[in-house]
Amino acid sequence: MTRLIASNAIVVALAVTALGALLAPIAVRRGRRDWLNLVYAAVYTNFVLVTISTLALVWGLVSHDFSISYVAQVGSRATPTFYTIISLWGALEGSIVFWAWVLGMYAAAVVWFNRKREGNLVPYAAATILVVAVFFHILLLGPANPFQAVFPVPFDGPGPNPLLQNHILMGVHPPLLYLGYVGFTVPFAFAMGAMFSGEVASDEWIRLTRRWTLTAWGFQSAAIIAGMWWSYEVLGWGGYWAWDPVENASFIPWLTATAFLHSVMVQERRGMLKLWNLNLMVGTFVLTILGTFLTRSGIISSVHAFTQGTIGYYFLGFIALVLVVTLVMVAGNSDKLGSEGRLDAPFSRETAFLLNNLFFTVFMFTVLIGTLFPLVAEAARGIKVSVGTPFFNRMSIPLMVALLFLMGVGPALPWRKGAGPEVKAKLLPGVVLGVVAGVLVLVAGARNIYAVLAFVFAGFALGVNVEEFVRGANARVKAHGEGWLTALSRLVAGNRRRYGGYVAHIGIVLVALGVTASSTFKTEQEATLKPGESLTVSGHTVRFKNAWGREEKQRQVIGATMEVMDGARVVGVIEPRMNYYPTSSSPVPTPQVRSMLSGDLYLNLMAFKQDGSNVTVKVIWEPLVPWIWFGGFVVCFGAIIGVWPGRERAPRAAAVPAAATPRTEGQS
Amino acid sequence: MTMKKKTKWGALAAVGVLAIAFGWLIYGGLDSNVVYFLTPKELAAKGEQGFDVPVRLGGQVKPGSVTWDDKALDLRFAVTDGTQEIAVHSKGAPPQMFKDGQGVVVEGRYGRDGVFESTSLMVKHSNEYKAPTKGERPAEMYKSLMKSAGT
Numbered sequence: 001m002t003r004l005i006a007s008n009a010i011v012v013a014l015a016v017t018a019l020g021a022l023l024a025p026i027a028v029r030r031g032r033r034d035w036l037n038l039v040y041a042a043v044y045t046n047f048v049l050v051t052i053s054t055l056a057l058v059w060g061l062v063s064h065d066f067s068i069s070y071v072a073q074v075g076s077r078a079t080p081t082f083y084t085i086i087s088l089w090g091a092l093e094g095s096i097v098f099w100a101w102v103l104g105m106y107a108a109a110v111v112w113f114n115r116k117r118e119g120n121l122v123p124y125a126a127a128t129i130l131v132v133a134v135f136f137h138i139l140l141l142g143p144a145n146p147f148q149a150v151f152p153v154p155f156d157g158p159g160p161n162p163l164l165q166n167h168i169l170m171g172v173h174p175p176l177l178y179l180g181y182v183g184f185t186v187p188f189a190f191a192m193g194a195m196f197s198g199e200v201a202s203d204e205w206i207r208l209t210r211r212w213t214l215t216a217w218g219f220q221s222a223a224i225i226a227g228m229w230w231s232y233e234v235l236g237w238g239g240y241w242a243w244d245p246v247e248n249a250s251f252i253p254w255l256t257a258t259a260f261l262h263s264v265m266v267q268e269r270r271g272m273l274k275l276w277n278l279n280l281m282v283g284t285f286v287l288t289i290l291g292t293f294l295t296r297s298g299i300i301s302s303v304h305a306f307t308q309g310t311i312g313y314y315f316l317g318f319i320a321l322v323l324v325v326t327l328v329m330v331a332g333n334s335d336k337l338g339s340e341g342r343l344d345a346p347f348s349r350e351t352a353f354l355l356n357n358l359f360f361t362v363f364m365f366t367v368l369i370g371t372l373f374p375l376v377a378e379a380a381r382g383i384k385v386s387v388g389t390p391f392f393n394r395m396s397i398p399l400m401v402a403l404l405f406l407m408g409v410g411p412a413l414p415w416r417k418g419a420g421p422e423v424k425a426k427l428l429p430g431v432v433l434g435v436v437a438g439v440l441v442l443v444a445g446a447r448n449i450y451a452v453l454a455f456v457f458a459g460f461a462l463g464v465n466v467e468e469f470v471r472g473a474n475a476r477v478k479a480h481g482e483g484w485l486t487a488l489s490r491l492v493a494g495n496r497r498r499y500g501g502y503v504a505h506i507g508i509v510l511v512a513l514g515v516t517a518s519s520t521f522k523t524e525q526e527a528t529l530k531p532g533e534s535l536t537v538s539g540h541t542v543r544f545k546n547a548w549g550r551e552e553k554q555r556q557v558i559g560a561t562m563e564v565m566d567g568a569r570v571v572g573v574i575e576p577r578m579n580y581y582p583t584s585s586s587p588v589p590t591p592q593v594r595s596m597l598s599g600d601l602y603l604n605l606m607a608f609k610q611d612g613s614n615v616t617v618k619v620i621w622e623p624l625v626p627w628i629w630f631g632g633f634v635v636c637f638g639a640i641i642g643v644w645p646g647r648e649r650a651p652r653a654a655a656v657p658a659a660a661t662p663r664t665e666g667q668s
Numbered sequence: 669m670t671m672k673k674k675t676k677w678g679a680l681a682a683v684g685v686l687a688i689a690f691g692w693l694i695y696g697g698l699d700s701n702v703v704y705f706l707t708p709k710e711l712a713a714k715g716e717q718g719f720d721v722p723v724r725l726g727g728q729v730k731p732g733s734v735t736w737d738d739k740a741l742d743l744r745f746a747v748t749d750g751t752q753e754i755a756v757h758s759k760g761a762p763p764q765m766f767k768d769g770q771g772v773v774v775e776g777r778y779g780r781d782g783v784f785e786s787t788s789l790m791v792k793h794s795n796e797y798k799a800p801t802k803g804e805r806p807a808e809m810y811k812s813l814m815k816s817a818g819t
Contacts, residue, residue, distance in 0.1 A: 362690055369694055373702070384705035388722055391701035395693065526760050528738040549813035558813055586765040586791060606761035612813050616738065616761035 003068045006056035007147035013049035013100075014137035016042045017130045024127035028120045028197075036123050040111050043126055046133055047108035054101040057146060058088055067153045070094055070146030076159030078554040078582070083165040089174040090160040092296055092311070093146030098175075099292075100136040102182040106212075107133065110186050114208060121204060125193030132185055135318050143311040159554065162581035162588045169230040176223035177250060181288045183216025184253060187260075188285035191278055195329040201336045206264055206277070211643050213264075213281075214497075217257045218639025221504075224250050225511070225632030236589035236604040238524060238620040240628065241515075243392040248371040249291030252364055256284040259360035261501075266353050269415060271340030275330070276357070278337065282326045287368075289319055294371070345418035352410035359399050359406070366395040401453045404512055407505050408434075408461035411468055426471070430463030446520050454516040458509045465505045472499075497642045504638030510631030517624035518599070524620040526606060530613065534565060538621035540601050541565040542574065547612035556580040558587070560605050560615045564594060576605040576617065599623035703775065708752040711778060724775045725754065725784060731768035747772060747784070754778070758786035765791045 020042025027035035060068045061075055061084050074087045074094065089095040107129040114122045140146070164170050187209040194205035227250060228240035241247060260280040266273050297312030343350055370387045377385050412426040437459030438452060446452055469488060476487035492499040527535045534543035545561040559577035563570045574594050578587035591604035602620040609615070703722040711718050711725060730753055733746035741760050746753045756774055766772070766789070776786040 358686075362686075365690070366694065370698070373698060377702075386703045386705065386724065387698065388701040388703045391697045394697055394701070526741055528741065528761070547813055549810050558810055586763075606763075608813075610810055610812070614738070616741070618760075 002056050002060045002063070002065050003147050003149065006053045006060070006068075007145075009049045009053040009056070010100075010137055010140045010147070013046050013053070013104075014134065014141060016045050016049065017133040017137060020046070021127045021130035021134060024123045024130070025196075028123050039123060039126055039130075040115055042130065043107045043111045046130070047104040050097075050101045050104040054088070054097055057094060057097055058085060061085065061087060064157075066155070066157055067150050068146070069148035069150050072150045072154055072157050074160045075157040076554070076583075077156050079159045079165060080554060082168075082171065083160060083554075086171045086174075087160040087165070089178070090164045090170075093140075093144045095174070095178075095296070096136060096139050096144040097146055099178055099182060100133065100140060102178045103129070103133055103136060103185060106183060106186055110189075110209075110212060117208075119199060120197035121190065121193045121199045121208070123193070124196040125189040125205075127196075128189035128192040129185060132189070135314075139311065139314055143314060158583045159581065162555075162579070162584045163234065165554070165581075166579055166588050166590060167230060167234045169226055169233060173223055173226040173230050176219050176226055180216050180218075180220025180223050181250075181253070181291070183212065183219060184257060184281075184284050184288050186212040186216065187281050191281045192326070192329065195278075195333045198336075200274075200278070200333050203268060203274075206267065210264075210497075213257070214261065214639055214642045217254070217261060218636055218643065220250070220254050220257065221639065222632060222636045224254060225629065225635070229629055229632075232625070233591070233593065234588075236591045238522070238591070238602050238604065238618070238622065240625070243367075243370070243387075243389050245371050245374075246295045248367050249294045252367050252371070253284045253287040253291060255360050255364040255367070256280050256287060259357045259364075260284065262353050262360075263357045266350055270350060272342070272350070273357075274339070275334055275337040278330060278333075280357075282330065286319060286322055286326070287364075289315065289322065293319065344416045347413060347418045349410065349413045349415045352406055352413050356403065356406050356410065359403050363396060363399045363403075366399070367392065370395075397450045397454075400512070401450055401457060404454060404457035404461055404509075407508065408457060408464045411502060411505070412464050426467060427464060429467045429470075430460040433463035434458075434460030441520075444521065448520060451516055451520040454512060458512045458516070461505060462509045465502045465509070468502050469499070492641060493646060496644055496646055500638045500640070500642030500644075502638070503641055504635045507631045507634030507636075507638055510627045510634055512631075514624040514626070514628035514631060518622050518628075521623045522620065524618060526616060526618045528607075528614050528616045535617070535619055537619045540619075540621055542601070542603065542617075542619055543570075544615060544617070545573075547608050547615050554581070557590075558605075558608060560608065560617060562603055562617065564601065574601065574603045576603040578605055578608075595626045597626070600625045707749040708747055708754040709749050711754060711784075712752050718778050719780050720777050722775070723778060723784075724773055725756070725778075726773045727754075727771070729766065729768055729770050729772055734766075734768065736762070743789075747774065754784050755782060756784045756786050758789050760789075762789060763791045 020039050023035060023042070024039045027033075027039060057068070057070065059065075060071045062081065064071065064075055064077055066072045066075065070091070070093050074091045075084065079087070087094065089098050107126070110129075111122070111126050114125075159165065187205075190205040190209045194200040194202075199205065224247075227247065231242075231247075232238070232240040257280075260277060263273050263280065264277050267277050293312065293315035297315055343354075345351075370392055373387050374385050377383055408430050409427070412423050412430070414420070414423070434456045438456040441452055441455040446455070469491070472491040473484060473487040476482055476491055477484055480487070482490065523538045525535060525537045527533075529535060529544035531544055531546055534541050541564070542562045543565055545563050547558065547560050550557045550559070557577050557579050559575045562574045562576065564572040564574060572594055574592045576592045577590040579590050580587045589604055589606075591602060593603075594601040600620075600622040602622050604618045604620075605615060606618050607616040701722070703724055705724045705726060706714070706718075708725065708727050711723060725747055727747040727749045730746040730748040733744075733753075735744045736742075738761075743758045743760070743762055744755070746755050748754075756776075758774065758776075770791055773790045774784065774786040775788045775790075776784055778784045
């Protein structure tokens with residue numbers, strides 16, 4: 001019953017979305033606004049139908065209805081309810097259902113907010129989203145059908161992949177990633193809508209999707225950080241980023257989206273880079289689909305690639321279709337996308353943004369080429385290779401250092417004009433902080449030039465971005481006699497996007513400090529210990545107390561109790577474990593982390609004697625790693641500030657004296 | 669007009685130079701950092717070219733070849749594909765599932781002394797999860813540990 005409801009809802013949704021997508025251009029050509037309401041109704045109906053289907057699948061999982069193929073594949077009676085629910089995205093078919101649901105939600109929301117708008121931009125944008133929805137419905141009825149009948153109905157199932165039910169972050173990282181990935185469909189659809197409707201010369205599509213783009217970017221940022229955190233907490237090697245193709249798949253569109261968030265300001269202020277921005281947005285969408293292809297087609301073996309099947313061809317076909325249509329459209333519209341302004345001064349804000357875009361684009365191509373190279377090598381020459389971490393590090397570390405520098409210098413530079421004396425004052429706190437950071441890291445023993453530069457520029461960027469808040473708030477205090485905190489909150493409220501951006505910058509600085517410190521100063525040691533023996537790594541001592549085993553509902557656990565010592569005193573306990581799931585003969589390592597402001601003490605149980613007389617543990621001191629996760633929260637907070645609904649174009653010009661902010665950013 | 673033309677050509681030339689520099693960097697980077705997946709037979713067949721380059725070596729642990737010093741954390745074993753075997757040396761505890769006959773992937777470099785120095789050792793398990801057979805279940809294997817939990 002559940003199966004039939006879920007399955008038929010998708011069949012109807014396919015029909016509704018296909019009809020809606022066809023009707024939209026007809027309605028526009030004939031000038032029938034009343035038909036457009038039908039198109040919008042198709043968008044809402046699709047959302048209702050995919051919601052029904054998704055809820056039905058979740059219900060199937062929770063009620064252990066093993067007559068549904070997906071439930072029989074990932075469900076098990078022993079799995080805790082939380083992991084049963086989130087196994088919705090634990091395998092291919094369910095994740096496509098969830099994808100379709102997120103897309104349906106975005107589509108319904110964006111159409112609802114823009115339904116009254118005149119002109120043909122929104123109808124064409126709606127049609128574009130509907131076409132994307134059609135593609136995912138076809139997947140659900142074809143190669144990724146979760147609703148096949150299983151007969152005879154098994155009594156129990158194997159449960160989700162052990163790696164995917166071992167940590168609570170599995171409930172966090174995938175939904176965030178989908179909200180990010182799928183969210184980029186909205187600005188893409190409006191970009192296409194702008195080209196189809198001929199409204200591409202105006203910045204309307206950008207203005208209408210500004211918050212959506214930032215929302216998707218915020219989710220995507222959060223998803224990347226959450227994915228790093230998951231890998232750190234679950235995989236047991238003590239790292240959080242390995243340039244694994246699936247990590248790259250989430251990172252590549254983030255790079256182009258971040259470039260877009262910056263270059264779009266040049267378009268809004270100066271009327272430049274219109275064609276470039278259009279390409280960035282279309283490219284971001286294509287890269288999200290490419291990422292889904294890489295992670296979902298089974299072409300790369302990893303925890304994300306679930307099956308090998310025909311689904312890869314569907315994705316390749318869709319990518320080809322999108323590329324052809326967008327290239328034709330962009331080429332056909334490029335004459336309308338000429339630049340209104342021009343670069344006036346070499347050391348202006350525009351230059352900083354141009355360099356920012358250059359670096360982000362080069363970064364994107366580097367990661368993309370490194371990720372795709374093994375596929376190309378295997379297809380062309382039949383050899384199996386992988387691209388090692390040194391390639392990615394060698395290319396990306398200089399780029400990251402350069403971007404950190406730009407992040408500091410950009411906010412201080414004025415638009416149009418070259419650098420004047422006020423720029424020096426704005427840079428001063430950054431320069432001081434940068435020097436301090438450099439001295440500190442040299443004293444700490446770093447000798448790698450990039451590590452030192454990363455610290456210097458992180459300090460520099462932190463100083464300059466914080467200075468923006470201090471300067472703005474001080475000016476308000478002087479002008480209005482407000483309290484400092486009131487001044488600060490009004491300053492931010494007056495230009496949410498700008499100050500949200502600076503908050504995100506500060507978050508990125510924290511992430512950069514964590515990444516640089518942990519990759520420069522990480523120390524690890526492995527030892528086989530008998531009860532009472534201890535091991536010291538970077539001044540942190542742990543003592544092995546005992547090994548133990550325990551039966552849990554869905555698994556069996558072997559653990560080691562390790563005491564954290566301060567001299568002879570026990571100050572804490574860390575219990576790294578191995579979890580044995582009934583469906584897998586190899587255990588899932590379950591490292592445990594003790595976090596402090598200065599870093600993490602990371603323990604992983606590597607091996608143990610059957611009688612518990614000794615264990616082999618790996619102890620890693622990971623300096624500043626918690627800063628990465630905290631920085632991630634700060635980045636998201638910045639995105640929330642930018643997205644938060646407020647008065648458009650607040651009367652800010654009067655509120656802030658011109659002397660304090662020589663630039664009057666025109667946008668909210 | 670001429671000014672505009674000039675800047676346009678200048679910009680194009682700059683982009684061209686950057687693109688070439690970028691391509692050259694990428695090519696050089698890939699050339700020296702590509703890791704080959706090889707079986708022992710393929711690695712041996714490479715001869716001279718197989719030494720001192722990053723390789724992922726896949727095969728089975730040759731039964732009876734494992735020596736493990738748990739004080740020095742020193743592990744030696746041979747990886748075989750049935751026809752050819754290669755001696756491997758690695759530092760650190762092997763994964764819990766490491767045993768004779770187990771499929772493994774070792775990443776490292778093949779030294780001229782005929783020993784493959786491994787930097788990472790992974791137990792290979794297929795994507796399909798194999799349920800443990802009788803005797804492999806932890807409750808049976810680690811009976812004494814399971815009991816100690818109760819106390």
